[in-house]
Structures are given as structure tokens and as C-alpha cells.
Amino acid sequence: MSLNREIDQMPDSPEGLADYIAGKLGCPVTIEDVNHRIISYSSHETNVDDARSATIMQRKVPEHVVNGLWQAGVMGNLFESGAPVFVSPLPAIGLGDRIAISVRKNKEVLGFIWAQTKQVKMGDDEIRQLKEAASLASRHLQKQRDRKREKEENIRNFMYQLFHGTAGSRAEIEKQARKLHLSLEGSLSVAVLEFAESITPSVERHASYLTETFRRKNIISHMFENDLLLLLIHTHEDEAENVTQELLRGFRYKLEERTGVPGIDSTYGKVCTRPEDIHISYRQAQKTLELKNRYPEALAGVTTFRELGVYQFIQEISALYEQENYKNSVIEAIKAYDRSHNTSLLETLRSFLHHNSTHQAARQLHIHTNTLLYRLKRIREITGVDLEDTNQKTKLFIDLIIQG
Amino acid sequence: MSLNREIDQMPDSPEGLADYIAGKLGCPVTIEDVNHRIISYSSHETNVDDARSATIMQRKVPEHVVNGLWQAGVMGNLFESGAPVFVSPLPAIGLGDRIAISVRKNKEVLGFIWAQTKQVKMGDDEIRQLKEAASLASRHLQKQRDRKREKEENIRNFMYQLFHGTAGSRAEIEKQARKLHLSLEGSLSVAVLEFAESITPSVERHASYLTETFRRKNIISHMFENDLLLLLIHTHEDEAENVTQELLRGFRYKLEERTGVPGIDSTYGKVCTRPEDIHISYRQAQKTLELKNRYPEALAGVTTFRELGVYQFIQEISALYEQENYKNSVIEAIKAYDRSHNTSLLETLRSFLHHNSTHQAARQLHIHTNTLLYRLKRIREITGVDLEDTNQKTKLFIDLIIQG
DNA sequence: TTTTCATTTGTGTAATTACACAAACGGCGC
DNA sequence: GCGCCGTTTGTGTAATTACACAAATGAAAA
Secondary structure, three states, X not given: OOHHHHHHHOOOOHHHHHHHHHHHHOOOEEEEEOOOEEEEEOOOOOOOOHHHHHHHHHOEOOHHHHHHHHHOOHHHHHHHOOOOEEEOOEHHHOEOOEEEEEEEEOOEEEEEEEXXXXXXXXXXXXHHHHHHHHXXXXXXXXXXXXXXXXXXXXXXXXXHHHXXXXXXXXXXHHXXXXXXXXXXXXXXXXXXXXXXXXXXXXXXXXXXXXXXXXXXXXXXXXXXXXXXXXXXXXXXXXXXXXXXXXXXXXXXXXXXXXHOOOOOEEEEOOOEOOHHHHHHHHHHHHHHHHHHHHOOOOXXXXXXXXXXXXXXXXXXXXXXXXXXXXXXXXXXXXHHHHHHHOOOHHHHHHHHHHHOOHHHHHHXXXXXXXXXXXXXXXXXXXXXXOOOOHHHHHHHHHHHHHHO | OOHHHHHHHOOOOHHHXXXXXXXXXXXXXXXXXXXXEEEEEOOOOXXXXXXXXXXXXXXXXXXXXXXHHHHOOHHHHHHHOOOOEEEOOEHHHOEOOEEEEEEEEOOEEEEEEEEOOOOOOOOHHHHHHHHHHHHHHHHHHHHHHHHHHHHXXXXXXXXXXXXXXXXXXXXXXXXXXXXXXXXXXXXXXXXXXXXXXXXXXXXXXXXXXXXXXXXXXXXXXXXXXXXXXXXXXXXOOOOHHHHHHHHHHHHHHHHHHHHOOOOOEEEEOOOEOOHHHHHHHHHHHHHHHHHHHHOOOOOOOOOEHHHHHHHHHHHHHHHHHHHHOOOOHHHHHHHHHHHHHOOOHHHHHHXXXXXXXXXXXXXXXXXXXXXHHHHHHHHHHHHOOXXXXXXXXXXXXXXXXXXX
16 A cells, blocks of 8 residues: 555544544544644544543643653653654553654644554554654644644733733723633733743743643743743632742742753732733732842742832832932941951841841850840940831841842 | 211221220220121220120120020111110120110111110210211121122022032032132031921021021031021031031021021931032932921931931832832731721731830730730731731831831 | 950849730620 | 620730840950
8 A cells, every 4th residue: 555545545634534543553542732732532432541531521631641741751752753652551640552653844843643552563554654644634733833823923912012011901901802812800910930041942842831731721821031931820819829829839840840950930920900910010020030139048938029028129229329329327337347346246237137036136146145135235336226216127127138 | 066077077997987986985886797797896995794805805796695685685676677776784694784776778787886885874966976877887888798798699609509419529619619718628418497487588587697696617508499498517527417416406496596486397418528429418308308298297306317217218119119009918908907897907017016016016005915916916817917027027117108 | 464345155133025715895697 | 685706805824035243255455
């Protein structure tokens, strides 16, 4: 049987294609796009394993199965080459024997064909047929990809406008959202992810891929800007803050796991219910990231703008001080004293203000509580500052961050 | 003896004039300008009272004597009319019998002639002679006033430039200062005084007059701007801050006393040693006054920019918040709770943060310490805020000032 | 070298704080 | 009316804090 004749016999619709391949190989077959959504599957009365049945029921490969395939290295191989990949059973994720092949257009992966090979012998002939099927499926997936790309491009343009506050009025935003079949009801937040190094094509592929597969309902869209990955996150109103936080943490964790590149920093801005406020959330997320880079120790555990506390406006005050040529004279005096007396009053003060407790500060500094008390008294004498006065104390706390 | 002939006999120099009047009246005479600096005095071997001798020695009427004259209403009368004023002895300030007359050019008072009338009988003739002497002295004082006015105008122009940072480089400033015979060595600070009502000509006269007489060495110059009185204060470097504070307090007190207009608010800015920083001090003084008007209770006791504490940048943060449409969600949540439950958690929080002590806050609110503790626990539950965290606590303290 | 002075640590005490638990109060809905 | 529930006040306890005072250390000055 020549190749040409065989292709001629192949059906034109993806549904028919799945059944055709299944018939040839004598086993169930599924065709998926690159994001693991089902394009078509062969009709079989019984499903051979949990992974297949769950996939068909959800019209999408379950997340834990995708994870398992990544961890087993299967996905890596499929992305690497266009050759069929034999998969040993992975009982942990309910997956039996498989043979899989990537559907490609040139080097780009458009999707996958999975064959349930259990108790079926795969000869060279069958493998050849699978490759031919993949090449045929490419046509279908190309069309689907083009449609999707155009849609995504529209969405990304819209996102860009939302992020930069140029999307117009509430009414205009809602009209555009309806047109793109996006729901902006509920709570919205912008997340920013920064990678330790410049974004490689591989990282970009993983990020895009994950955005499509990981809790798809909550991540409306993603885009790249200045080596940052931006996400528009959508949640229900109740507990939106916690859900967003958890979601982002999970996303970051998975992304690190998949790319093998650790050191991803992620932040998000205000969780808002009005889509016209999205650009504020965007700015806040950016600012939070900036500040985390500037004050890495102090803001180590911070993820969101809200958690920045006084750091929210520390840059603005710092700029004001510079402009006014302002220096906190108390801090200057303490610094001068420390230099000339080889003491560490400033560190003592910082620790005391940070903990707001003589006990804890003394413990952190490995000194006696009375020593700390003595030093505070010394600071009072040298600078005339009154640490009982909350206003002065607060001012000092902030100025120490800037000038410390 | 006709008036014309008498005037012809009067001498042309102020020194001669004093002696001439003294001869006619048969008693010692001093001629002063409007700021109580001696223009001339008659030569007598013994001075009749302490006030006269001290005045001549210092070439200026001592401050306590001027004060006494104001309090006795003498100065008021002299400014009021051009008629001679009889002064009963004021032993408290070492002053014996006097007769005084103001020297005028139209309505403007240019100076005074004082005659030591002890044991001398003043008849109508002597009084007429005194009036004529005053009219003659007017010529001399007019010249002196014009010279002084021109000099003051130059100084005020210079001050304006210093205040607004347009006086050029350090070298240019010093050159200009030398030209105007001003010393800008040591510590400098700008003070701003605000009157409860618009500045009347009377208040303006008192203010100018006091600036010239009250601790003249420390007040380089004054000017009016937008109903505010601006002073350039000069002190020695050591203890400059305290001296400035004390000086301004004394000045304000005396001005209130003299004008009889209470409610003068005064502030001053950074005490600097570099004359090119004067405009910073000016801006700070203005800002301090502005803030005192905006937060009258919180800043009641504040005189200088340094004492503002966090209020130094509260306006900037407030503007930033407005621009970012930021609201502290913790405060919003507490407000909402207070409204729907008729509680006063926000006031409780404010008091606790202000005092930074459960004990004191409870005392101020007239509640049991445990009640306060309970409310704080409630705040923690409702908002999730952690008052042990200094950063969050500080943020809350500041946001309460803005949003509270 | 001795002396002096700032600094550190230790002891002791009274006030303050955080916390648990119990009891009383008072508005509100059933 | 009755009970529910949030609030307030009171009692008791252990930890923390502020402060005074004494003693030891150690480095710089005399």
C-alpha cells in the first residue's frame, strides 16, 4: 500500500481521523492540541484506563496527568522531536501503555496524538502510519491554532490596554470583554513574574503552556513585557485575596518545576472588582517587584502590594528627602557617635524599633536587656529623641529605612 | 521774638540742634529715630537718670525702657499725635520726668525728641519751641530715613532671592552680603509668622518696629509676603536650634503684647549654616505653618519643621494615595464595622497607636484595660491586621492620619 | 602606672502587659 | 419573655518592662 493511497483514504474531519487511526492501530486514540485539550478521540465502548476516561469527560487532560508526564520526561521528549515516544505505564496517574507523537508544523508543536497500545503490537508499519497521521492532523491543528492565535492576539491587545489604563470607560471595557468572550465579573488582579535570567524561548513556551493548562478558569490571559510575565488573574469575590495568593504561589511553583529554573519572583497588585482599576493593580504589582529587588531582605516574604506596608511610599519619601536635601539629624548624630566611639547604637535602635520590644531586640542582639535599655537611654541623651512619642518613633522607623 | 527769626537762629546739624533745644529748655535733650537709635544728644556733665545714661552709652534706648514706655501708653500717644507728651516718672525702668514729641513728615513718625524736664517748668513758650524743634529735626530724619529705606529695600530684595533660592551661588551670595554689610556666618533660619486676621497697617508698623528693636543682632531682616511676616534669623552655631526657638517665642510674645492681637502662629524651618540653603528653611517654615493649619490639634505644640515628625511627608503621601486611588482596607473594614455595630473600634485603634500603650489608651478612653485588649483582638479578627508587626502598625498609624 | 569614664551585666522592685476565664450587661430576634 | 451574642468588667497569673542601684570590665586619659 503506497503512502499516497493511504493518505487519500484518510478522512478529512478530526473525528474521522481519530477513528481511522484507531482502526489501523487497533487501539483507542486521542488527538489533543498543544494545551492538552481534546480535539477528537476514537469511539470505544470501554476506556482502557482512568487517564483516558477522565480526559474525555473533561475534554482536557487532567492536570495531575500532565504533571506526571512532565515529571516522567515524556513531555520533554515530545517537544524535543517529532518521533513517536513509547510510554511505560504510570500507575500513579492512572496511565497505561501509550505511544505518542507530536503534531508539528515545521518545528512548532501544535498538538499530540496518543495511542493506547496495551496488548497491541506496534510494528514499523504502524509507526509509519502514526507519523502519517500526525502529518495529516497538522492541517487541522494549524487551522485551530491560527484561529486561536488571532483570538489571543486580540485578547492580549485588550490586556495591554487594561494594564495601561487606556481601555476606556467601564462600558467600553465591558463591551470589548463580551466581544472577546471574557468574563471580568468578580475579582481581578494583575500578577508579575520575574525570572532570575532573561526569558529564553524555552521558558516562554513553558510559561505560555502553563498559563493555558494551570487553573485555566482563573488565569484570563498572559503576556510578556520587558522580560516579565504578566498574568491577569480572575477569582470569585469571596476570599479573593487568599485565592489569588494561593493561585500565584502554585503557578510559580509549577513553573519553576517545569522549567527547572528556580528563583522566580512573583508579586501581584490590588485585587479589584472594577475592571477599570486593573491598571492600578498592574502598577502596584510592578512597584512591589521593584521594591522587592531594592529591599530584598526586608521584603523577602512579601508577595502583594498590600503587604509592603510603609514600603509602599518609601521611594516617594526618599525622593522628597533628596529634593529637600533632608537628613534625619537624629540618625546622623547616632552615626557620628558610633563612628567615634566604636559603638553600635544605630543597629541597637534599628532592632528595637523593628521588634518594638526590648526583650526581643536584646535577644536578637545577644545582649542583656539592661544593656539595651542603657543604649536607648544613651540615644536619648545624645540626640534628644523621645522614643515614647509615637510620632518621633515612627519618623525614625521610616527614616532608618531610607537613610539607615 | 518772631518764629522766623527763632528758626533762623537754630543750628543746621542734629548735634547743634540738641544742644540748642537743651539751652532753650534748660534741660538735657535727646533726639532718636523711630527705632530708638540716638541721632544726637545735648552735652551735659551729669546724666539725670539711668534711662538717659544707658541710652547714650548704647547709642540706643534699652529694650526694657522701650517696653516700659509701651506699657505705660507713652509710645502709643506719641505715634497717635504730633503734640508733646508729658511723661510721669517710671522708676521701674529708671526713667524720670520727661516731655517728648514725635518728629514727623506728614503723618509718618520719623523719630522723637525727649526732654529731661525734671525741676524745669515748661511753659507754653517752651512747648512752642519744642514743636518747632521737631519740625526742624524732621529735615534731618527725613534724609536719614531715605538712606535707610534704600538700604532696607536692597536688603529685602536680597532676602527675597535667598528665600526663593534665586540668589545664585555661594560666592554670589557672599559677595552680595558683603555689599549690604550683612553677616551670614553662623546659623540661619527662616521664621514665618501668621496673624489671626489680615495684617493691618498698625500691625505692620508694630512688626517692623519690633524687628528693628528686638534683639536686633539676631534678626537680620524682615519682610511681608501674602499676609505673612517673614524673618531671617541669625544665631551662633552652638545651640542654634534652642536659641532660635527661644528668640522666636519671645518675638511672638512681644508682638502679641504690643499689637494687642493674640493668636499669632509662628514656625521656622531648618537651621542651616550654608546661606544657599536658606530657601529650604523658608519652604520648610511655610510647610510647617500650612500643616499646623491643616492639623491644628495634632500639631498644636509644634514650632519647627523638625518637630513635624511624620507630618513632614503626610501631604505627599496623601497626594500619592489620591492619585493611586488607594484606601487602607483595614481602616475601611473597621469603619464599616463601626457603622453597622455602633462601636468605636477606630477611635480605640487610634488611641492605642497614638499612646503605644494599652494602659494609657484605656485611661484616655475611660474604659477597662481588658476592654481595650478585647477591642484590639476584635480588630485583629475583623481585619486580619497584625499589630505586633511594626511595619503594619506604622502603616496604620500613618494611614489613620490621612484617612482616619 | 593609676585614674577615669563609658559600657556591660547582674539584682531587685513596682508597674505594665498579655492572656485565660468568669460574670454581668444589653440590644435584638424568636 | 427568653435566649443568643457581642460587649464590658473583674479576677488571677505569668511574662515583660522600666528603673534604680551595684559591681565588673575595659579602654583611654592623666
